[in-house]
Amino acid sequence: MARSSLILLLLSLPYISCEATSPVAASNFIKASCMGTKYPALCIQSLAAFAPSIQQSPRQLAETALSVSLDRARDTQAFVSKMKKFRGLKKREYEAIQDCMEEMSEGVDRLSKSVQELKHMGEGKGQDFLWHVSNVETWASAALTDENTCFDGFAGKGMDGKIKASIRARVINVAQVTSNALSLVNQFASKQ
Template sequence: MAKLTLYLLLIFCISSTALATIPRLPRRSRLRAYIEASCQTTRYPALCVHCLSTYIHTNTTVQTPKQLAQVALSASLNRAFYTRAYLLKVAKELLAIKAKEYQAVKDCLEQINDCVDQLTQSINELRSLDREGHVGGNMFWHISNVETWVSAALTDASSCVDAFPGRNMSKLKATIKGKVLNVAQTTSNALALFHRFAARFRAAAGATGKP
């Protein structure tokens, strides 16, 4: 009887240890749910969630539309930086061999350069809202500036995409179009998320009667 009891106890311990080592599926965090819900207001929600979800693991302070817009703009700028570096490399290679595609790539590079500048300005302008606080009509001026610059960045990226029309194109052109299209789509999402923040800010300002 004692041996049987000892045997059953051993089996119980082994089973308990095995169950303890089974990984549990992580619950969807509130931040993840917030990002998914916010991204539904964008034109490319799946891309929006994909770009922003990596931020969940490194920062848990994103709790407002403004903070989410800042992250989205930073994600768009990173894509623009990466694409600009790629276009610069390709342009140098095409120039060296005097390829006919050089001019189109050069034009696209100039547009992405502008896109980088405009996104950088918009991020700096959005950060200025933190320094000045939520008081005064100057806030609306800053918000308008951000909307103008992000819209211009989207126009530049979209114009570059339009420079490579059709489906039957070389592998190089298809690669360029894909990278630039990604910049345009992430910028479109960032603009949508910023519009969401701006609309809420204007509504709140109107409710309190502040200019």
């Protein structure tokens, strides 16, 4: 009887293994997790390509979401930096771009710390786990504030134009992806 149970267990392992790593299961996990975020369609779109590495791991999902946010923040920081070199900028536009660059730089730094903290926190439990997660949440929240603050200098009608619109679109995207990442970090923390 023990031998037949062992054989049955061994035969079922490949099925269990395939089920856990199937692309459909990973994709469904991402979709279900993203439904708890503020921007679910963007969440799914930004994370779908990473389904093979995420599989069904809340931790890997949170880590990937933070990494995506960091990559987009870096891209936006580089874009804003290029805008500073645009000819014909008004003084106020230049100053707003400069301020935005500083805010994006701080946001990139904080997101980078969040990614590293989540990657290196190990399998901590109890208070140790909560301390690490608190750090991640604090830095990701501060990055979200930095991203939102980046655009404050462009307020007012005198600042309307293509530069403002271009920067705004990118900053909003980064802020939304960061908001989603923070939500997924919170989901991960609540399951521990």
